[in-house]
Amino acid sequence: MASLKVKPVVWVITHGFQLHYSYDFITGLLKSKCNVKAITCDSLASKLENTGIEVIPLRGNINSNRNIFIKLVSNIRYHVGVVFLVVMKQPSVWHVIGTLRHPILMGIVEGIFFKVFSKKYVFTVHNLLPHESRNTIQKTINKIIYLLPDILVVHTKKMKRDLTELFGISQKKIVVMEHGLNSAATEKNVSREILREVYGLSSSMIVFVFFGKIRPYKGLDILLDAYSSFNDKRNTKLFIAGEFENADYRQMILDKIFSAREANGCEIELFEGYISDEKMAELLAIGDALVLPYRHIDQSGVLLTALSAGIPVIATNVGSMSEYVQPEVGILAEEPSCSSLLKAMEEFIESYGTTISRDNIKALAKKYDWENVVSPLLEQYEI
Structure with missing residues (x-):
C-alpha cells in the first residue's frame, strides 16, 4: 500500500533577503494553503504582522549603518539561533530562500544541519555563482552547497539545465x-x-x-556608450537610479555621464543612493522602457518588477532573458555590446507605440502572480 503524503510545517528562512521578494513568496505560500512559518528580519516581521503567520524575527535589525561590533554579535546570535531551531524543530521542512553572504558557513556548515535534522531541506538558487566571483574554488564550494539540499529551486529552465551541466546536479532534485x-x-x-x-x-x-x-556585471557603462551614440537631436532622456558598490566603477560611470552630457548633448539624470519604493514606482511610471544591459545574469528580479509595472524592456540576450522578453514585452539585444544595444534601442524608438502595450504587458504578467508560481513547490514540500 502506498504511504500517504503529509503536508508538513514549512519554515522559510529569508537570511534578510530582499524584503518584497520574501514577503511576496511567503504570502504566496499562505494563499496556497501552505502551513508556512518564517524566520526573518525585523522589517519583514513587521510587514507580515497581520497575516497570521508565525514569525521569528531572529535576523533582527539589518540596517547597514549599525556599529560593526553590534553587527558581529547580531550575526553570531542569528546563526547559532538558526542551528538551534533546526535541531529543535526536526519534523519540519526547511526552505532557505535568501542568498548566502558567507557561503561556507551558511551554505555548507548550516546546510549540513539542515540536511541531518530536517525532514526535507529546500534551497532556492538565485545565482549559480556570485556575480564577481566565478573562479574554480567558488565553483567547488557551490557544488558542495548544491549537493546538500533535497530539493533545489530555480527560477528558469536555463538555470535548471546549467545546474546539471556545470555542477552535475541531478535534474530530479x-x-x-x-x-x-x-x-x-x-x-x-x-x-x-x-x-x-x-x-x-x-x-x-x-x-x-x-x-x-550599480555593479559592473549590470553593464551600465555599455548603456551609456550606446546612449551617447544617439543623434543629439533625438527627443530622449535617460534616468539612472541606484547605489554604487565599487568606487572605481562609480568614477568611470560619472566620467561617462559627464562626457555624454557635454560632448554629445545627451539628457541624463542620475539619482545616486538607495532607491525607495516610491521613487522606483515613479521611474517605472514615467519611463517608456527599462534597459537591462547585463553582461551576464541567471535571472533578474528587476525584470519581473518591470513586468509588474507594465513597462517595456530592452535587454541583452544573456542568461534567461529570452524566456521573458518576448516581442510583446520588449526587445532583445543580440549581445552585451554597445553596437547591439544601440541597435535594439533604435529599434524600440522606431516601433514605439505600435507593437508593445503597457496594458498587454500587465495582462501577460498575471501568470507570474505568486499564488500561481509557488504551485510547483507544494507537492515537493510533502513528506
Whole structure:
C-alpha cells in the first residue's frame, strides 16, 4: 500500500533577503494553503504582522549603518539561533530562500544541519555563482552547497539545465518555480501623466530607465556608450537610479555621464543612493522602457518588477532573458555590446507605440502572480 503524503510545517528562512521578494513568496505560500512559518528580519516581521503567520524575527535589525561590533554579535546570535531551531524543530521542512553572504558557513556548515535534522531541506538558487566571483574554488564550494539540499529551486529552465551541466546536479532534485511579480511595483497608484509633468518631460519624449544596485556585471557603462551614440537631436532622456558598490566603477560611470552630457548633448539624470519604493514606482511610471544591459545574469528580479509595472524592456540576450522578453514585452539585444544595444534601442524608438502595450504587458504578467508560481513547490514540500 502506498504511504500517504503529509503536508508538513514549512519554515522559510529569508537570511534578510530582499524584503518584497520574501514577503511576496511567503504570502504566496499562505494563499496556497501552505502551513508556512518564517524566520526573518525585523522589517519583514513587521510587514507580515497581520497575516497570521508565525514569525521569528531572529535576523533582527539589518540596517547597514549599525556599529560593526553590534553587527558581529547580531550575526553570531542569528546563526547559532538558526542551528538551534533546526535541531529543535526536526519534523519540519526547511526552505532557505535568501542568498548566502558567507557561503561556507551558511551554505555548507548550516546546510549540513539542515540536511541531518530536517525532514526535507529546500534551497532556492538565485545565482549559480556570485556575480564577481566565478573562479574554480567558488565553483567547488557551490557544488558542495548544491549537493546538500533535497530539493533545489530555480527560477528558469536555463538555470535548471546549467545546474546539471556545470555542477552535475541531478535534474530530479531541481524544481523550476518562476520568479513572481514585485508587489512594490503594483501596489502604488501613480499617475504617469502627472508625474511626467513633475519631472519636466514632454508627452513626446522617450524616456529610458536603469535602476538597481550599480555593479559592473549590470553593464551600465555599455548603456551609456550606446546612449551617447544617439543623434543629439533625438527627443530622449535617460534616468539612472541606484547605489554604487565599487568606487572605481562609480568614477568611470560619472566620467561617462559627464562626457555624454557635454560632448554629445545627451539628457541624463542620475539619482545616486538607495532607491525607495516610491521613487522606483515613479521611474517605472514615467519611463517608456527599462534597459537591462547585463553582461551576464541567471535571472533578474528587476525584470519581473518591470513586468509588474507594465513597462517595456530592452535587454541583452544573456542568461534567461529570452524566456521573458518576448516581442510583446520588449526587445532583445543580440549581445552585451554597445553596437547591439544601440541597435535594439533604435529599434524600440522606431516601433514605439505600435507593437508593445503597457496594458498587454500587465495582462501577460498575471501568470507570474505568486499564488500561481509557488504551485510547483507544494507537492515537493510533502513528506
